[in-house]
Amino acid sequence: MDRKNIPHMAAKNVHIISLGCPKNQVDSEVMGGILAESGYLLTDRPEEASVILINTCAFILPAREEAIAEILRAAAWKAGRKGPCSHLVVTGCLPQRYGKELEEALPEVDLFLGTAETPHIGRHLDRLLTLPKTDRRRRSVIGRPTFLMNAGHRRLISSPAHSAYIKIADGCSNRCSYCVIPSIRGKARSRTIDDILSEAEDLAARGVRELIVTAQDTTAYGLDRKGKPTLSRLLRELAAIDGLSWIRLLYTYPARLTEELLRTIAEEEKVCRYLDIPIQHSDDAILTAMHRRGDNALIRKVIAHAREVIPDVALRTSLIVGFPGETPRRFGKLLSFVRETRFDHLGVFPYSREEGTEAAALPSRISEREKERRRGLVMEEQALISREINSALIGTRQEILVEGPGELDGFTRIGRCRRQAPEIDGATHLRGGDPEVGQIVACRITAADDYDLFAEVI
Numbered sequence: 001m002d003r004k005n006i007p008h009m010a011a012k013n014v015h016i017i018s019l020g021c022p023k024n025q026v027d028s029e030v031m032g033g034i035l036a037e038s039g040y041l042l043t044d045r046p047e048e049a050s051v052i053l054i055n056t057c058a059f060i061l062p063a064r065e066e067a068i069a070e071i072l073r074a075a076a077w078k079a080g081r082k083g084p085c086s087h088l089v090v091t092g093c094l095p096q097r098y099g100k101e102l103e104e105a106l107p108e109v110d111l112f113l114g115t116a117e118t119p120h121i122g123r124h125l126d127r128l129l130t131l132p133k134t135d136r137r138r139r140s141v142i143g144r145p146t147f148l149m150n151a152g153h154r155r156l157i158s159s160p161a162h163s164a165y166i167k168i169a170d171g172c173s174n175r176c177s178y179c180v181i182p183s184i185r186g187k188a189r190s191r192t193i194d195d196i197l198s199e200a201e202d203l204a205a206r207g208v209r210e211l212i213v214t215a216q217d218t219t220a221y222g223l224d225r226k227g228k229p230t231l232s233r234l235l236r237e238l239a240a241i242d243g244l245s246w247i248r249l250l251y252t253y254p255a256r257l258t259e260e261l262l263r264t265i266a267e268e269e270k271v272c273r274y275l276d277i278p279i280q281h282s283d284d285a286i287l288t289a290m291h292r293r294g295d296n297a298l299i300r301k302v303i304a305h306a307r308e309v310i311p312d313v314a315l316r317t318s319l320i321v322g323f324p325g326e327t328p329r330r331f332g333k334l335l336s337f338v339r340e341t342r343f344d345h346l347g348v349f350p351y352s353r354e355e356g357t358e359a360a361a362l363p364s365r366i367s368e369r370e371k372e373r374r375r376g377l378v379m380e381e382q383a384l385i386s387r388e389i390n391s392a393l394i395g396t397r398q399e400i401l402v403e404g405p406g407e408l409d410g411f412t413r414i415g416r417c418r419r420q421a422p423e424i425d426g427a428t429h430l431r432g433g434d435p436e437v438g439q440i441v442a443c444r445i446t447a448a449d450d451y452d453l454f455a456e457v458i
Contacts, residue, residue, distance in 0.1 A: 012039075012040055012041065012050045012051065012125075012129065013040070013041045013042070013043045013048050013049045013050050013051070013084070014035055014040050014041070014042055014043070014049055014050070014051045014052075014053055014125070015042075015043050015044065015045065015046045015048070015049035015051070015052050015053070016028050016031065016032055016042065016053045016054075016055065016158075017046075017052065017053070017054045017055070017070055017074070018055045018158065019054065019055060019056050019057045019063070019066055019067055019070060019092075020055075020056070020057025020059065020063060020092075020093065021057065021059075022165040022167075022212065022214050022250070023165075023167055023170070023214055023215070023216065024055055024056075024057055024092060024093070025158065025159070025165060026149065026155065026165050026166075026167040026214070027055060027091075027092065027115070027118050027149070028055040028158065029155035029156050029157055029158055030118055030119070030149050030153045030155050031053070031055065031091070031118055031121045032155065032156030032158065033153060033154045033155045033156040034119065034121050034122050034153065035121060035122055035125065035156075036156055037122070037154070038122030038125075038126070040122070040125065042156060046074065046077055046085070047077065048084070049077075049084065049085055050084045050085060050086055050087065051085070051086070051087045051088075051089060051125060051128075051129075052074040052077060052078070052085055052087075052088050052089070053089045053090075053091060053121075054067070054070050054071055054074060054088075054089070054090050054091070055091045055092040056070075056071075056090060056091065056092040056093055056094035056095070057092065057093050057094070058092075058093040058094040058096070058097045058098070058180070058184065059093065059179075059180065059181065059184075060349070060352035060354065061352045061354075062352070064094065067090075067094050068106075071088070071090060071106060071108070071109065072108070074088050075088055075106075075108035075109070078108065079108070087110045087111070087125075087128055087129065088108060088109050088110050088111075089109070089110060089111045089112075089113065089124075089125070089128070090102070090106070090109050090111070090112050090113070091112075091113040091114075091115075091117065091118070091121070092113075092114075092115060093115065093184050093185075095112040095113060095114050095140065095142055096114040096115045096116075096142060096145060096184050096185075097180065097183070097184050099112075099114075099140060099142045100112075100139075100140045100142070102140070103139050103140060109139070110128060110139065111124065111128050111139055111140075111141075112139060112140040112141070112142070113140075113141050113142075114141065114142035114143055114145065115145045115147055115184070115185065116142075116143040116144060116145055116146055116147045117141050117143070117147075118147050118149070119147060119149075119153065124141065144186065145171065145184060145185050145186035146186060146189075147170070148169075148170050148189050148191060149167060149170075149191075150191060150195050150199075151195045151196075151198035151199040151202065154202070157203075157206070157208075159422070160403060160404075160437070160438070161206070161207050161208070161438060162207060162208060162209045162210060162401065162437065162438030163208065163209065163210040163212065163401070163403075163422060164203050164208045164210075164211060164212070165212045165213075165214050166196065166199060166200055166203065166211055166212065166213055166214065167191075167214055167215060168190065168191055168196055168213055168214070168215050168218065168221050168231075168234065169188060169189060169190040169191060169215035169216070169217075169218070169220065169221050170185055170186070170188075170189055170215070170216070171185040171186040171187050171188045171189050171216060172185060172187070172188050172216035172217055172220075173187045173188040173220065173224075174188075174216075174217060174220070174253070174291075174293075175291060176280075176290055176291050176292060177289060177290050177291045177357060177358040177359040177362075178290060178320065178323065178351065178352075178354065178357055178359040179354075179357065180354050180356060180357055181216055183356060185216065187224075188216065188217065188220050188223070188224055189224055190215075190220075190221050190222050190223070190224055190225050190229075192225070192229070193229050193233065193234050193237060196234060196238075197237055197238065197241070200238055200241055200244070201241055204241050204242065204243035204244050205243065207438065208243075208244070209243075209244065209245045209246065209401065209438060209440065210244075210245065210246040210247075210248060210401055211238065211244055211246070211247050211248070212247075212248045212250060212421070212422070213234075213235070213238075213247065213248065213249050213250065214250045214251060215251060216251065217251055217252075217253045217256075218231060218249060218250060218251050218252055219231060219251075219252045219253045219256035219257060219258075219261070220253065220256065221234065222234075230260065230261075231249075231261055232258070232260045232261045232263075232264040235247060235249070235261075235264050235265070235268060235271055236264055236268060238270075239268040239269075239270040239271060244270060245270060245401075245440055246270060246272050246401065246418060246440075247268075247270050247271045247272065248271075248272045248274055248421060249265070249271070249272075249274070249275065249276065250276045250421065251276055251278065252275060252276060252277050253277075253278075253293070254277050254279055254294055254298065254299050254302045254303075255292075255293040255294040255298065255302075257275075257277065257302050257305075257306065259305075259309070262305065262306055262309040262310060263309060265309075265310055265313070266309050266310045272418040272419075273310050273312055273313045273314065273418065273419075274313065274314045274316070274418060274419060274421065275306055275310075275313055275314070275315055275316070276316045276317075276421070277302070277303070277306075277315060277316070277317050278317060278318040279292075279299050279317050279318075279319070280292060280318065280319060280320050281319060281320060281323065281326075281334060282296050282299060282333060282334050282337035283296065283326070283330040283333050283334060284296050285325065285330065286323055286325060286326055286330055289323065289324070289325055289359070289362065290320075290323065290359070291358070296337070300341075303315065303341060314344040314345070314418075314419035314420075315341075315343045315344050315345070316343060316344060316345035316346065316347075316421070316424070316425065317343050317345075317346055317347075318346070318347040318348070318349065319334065319338075319346065319347070319348045319349070319378065320348075320349050320350075320351050321334070321348055321349070321350055321351065321371055321374040321375050321378060322350050322351040322366040322368075322370065322371030322374060322375075323351045323359070323366075324351070324359060324362035324363060324364045324365055324366070325362065325363075325364045326351075326364075326366060326374075327364075331374055334378070335377060335378060335381060338378055338381055338382060338385075339381060339385070342385050342389065343382070343385070344386070344389055344419060345386070345420075345421075345424070345425045345426075346378070346379075346382045346385075346386075347424065348375045348378045348379055348382075349375075350368065350371035350372060350374075350375055351366070351371060353365070383450045383451075386426075386450050386451055387448065387449060387450045390426075390448035390449070390450075390451070390452075390453055391448045393445045393448060393453060394445050394446065394447065394448060395444065395445065396444070396445050397442060397443070397444055397445075397458065398417040398418070398419075398428070398442075398443055398444075398445055398453075398455065399417060399418060399440050399441070399442060399443075400415040400416065400417050400428050400430060400440065400441055400442075400443045400455060401415050401416050401417075401438075401439075401440050402414075402415040402430070402435045402436065402437050402438065402439050402440070402441060403415045403416060403422075403427070403437065404437055406429060406430070406431075407429070408429050410431055411429040411430060411431050411454070412430060412431055412432075412433075412434065413429075413430040413434075413435060414427050414428070414429055414430065415427065415428050415430060415441075416428055417443075417453065420453075425451070426450075426451035426452040426453065427452050427453075428443070428445075428452065428453040428454070428455055429452060429453070429454045429455070430443060430455050430456075430457055431454075431455075431456055431457070432456045432457040433457035435457060441457050441458075442457070442458040443455035443456060443457050443458055444456050444458055
């Protein structure tokens with residue numbers, strides 16, 4: 001389409017709202033980059049936008065509720081005529097999951113796009129903006145979820161310039177009984193190592209110091225490709241890139257944490273000694289019902305071995321409470337496991353019954369109130385553990401990546417140490433000196449609370 005025929009193209013501002021996980025954030029950044037290259041102007045102020053684009057998550061009920069709330073909020077901007085907003089576009093997992101059903105439920109939305117349409121976002125907006133407002137044909141474009149980004153998609157990074165996610169694969173083939181991701185995102189498909197390295201080199205050249213490796217299951221990387229390139233090899237090659245200081249690994253499946261991978265984390269200085277291992281539960285019957293590979297014994301063995309190979313490793317996990325069949329006794333075993341294992345960081349999610357999943361048909365359902373009670377008990381226990389672990393760090397020397405100005409009285413900067421991933425873990429509050437944002441500085445830990453650390457710049 002000839003953009004010269006689009007009236008007032010230069011005035012077409014787009015505001016992107018990205019919901020959900022870091023993997024979704026990468027998709028939003030890809031769309032932002034494509035739109036910028038297509039002549040659109042990206043704005044972080046919705047009141048200045050002609051088009052509001054919401055990239056949605058639909059993994060569990062709270063994510064869908066958040067998506068609907070954001071859509072209605074954006075629709076109010078469009079209907080209120082307080083700004084230039086004329087079009088509302090919804091992309092990502094919500095349209096991919098529900099398709100044309102959304103057209104009737106959300107008439108305020110002008111266009112719904114599935115995950116496969118990410119690389120075509122410029123063409124879709126061009127078409128939308130040239131249609132008469134009365135033309136409501138083809139409000140949904142939903143195809144098979146086959147899109148896999150590559151280094152040719154120059155992302156418009158939305159996170160702080162010094163830290164960026166890199167998505168090494170998309171989709172998932174694990175088929176856990178509670179999860180809709182395979183139906184929304186398709187089967188697991190990995191990028192080539194050369195393509196990932198090309199993007200990583202570009203990000204480093206743009207000032208990224210911390211690279212956060214992400215996928216639905218990073219330890220499944222390469223299993224779908226000829227020659228089966230390994231995650232260990234990828235990490236070692238990423239560590240050789242000049243300019244990168246930290247490489248952080250997320251979403252590692254416990255059954256695939258190999259000796260080679262653990263040795264790589266231990267030996268490569270740039271790779272943070274940090275492991276995110278979502279185990280979901282510790283009771284064998286629940287793990288079997290969830291279709292998780294590996295039992296309680298395997299989980300304990302993997303964690304013990306990780307600590308043996310990487311003695312100062314920081315461990316994060318995520319758990320699901322209230323899964324069908326989680327009796328008080330089974331929940332008690334989970335609580336005991338949390339006490340014994342002593343994760344550095346832990347997140348707990350009440351089970352969400354999702355239509356289309358095998359677990360949705362299971363009996364022995366647990367009330368929402370009881371799920372929340374159990375979640376609270378685990379988090380209370382974890383708060384005590386986290387405080388004890390953090391307190392043990394007092395007096396130690398830590399590298400801190402400076403994130404921004406201080407948020408507490410007497411502390412001039414806020415940042416993170418290698419043990420802390422952005423958004424999901426705590427922060428480190430700094431006093432002394434005036435380090436720049438994006439700088440990595442040596443600090444001494446002086447105090448701690450349940451989740452945060454406090455430090456003096458050395």
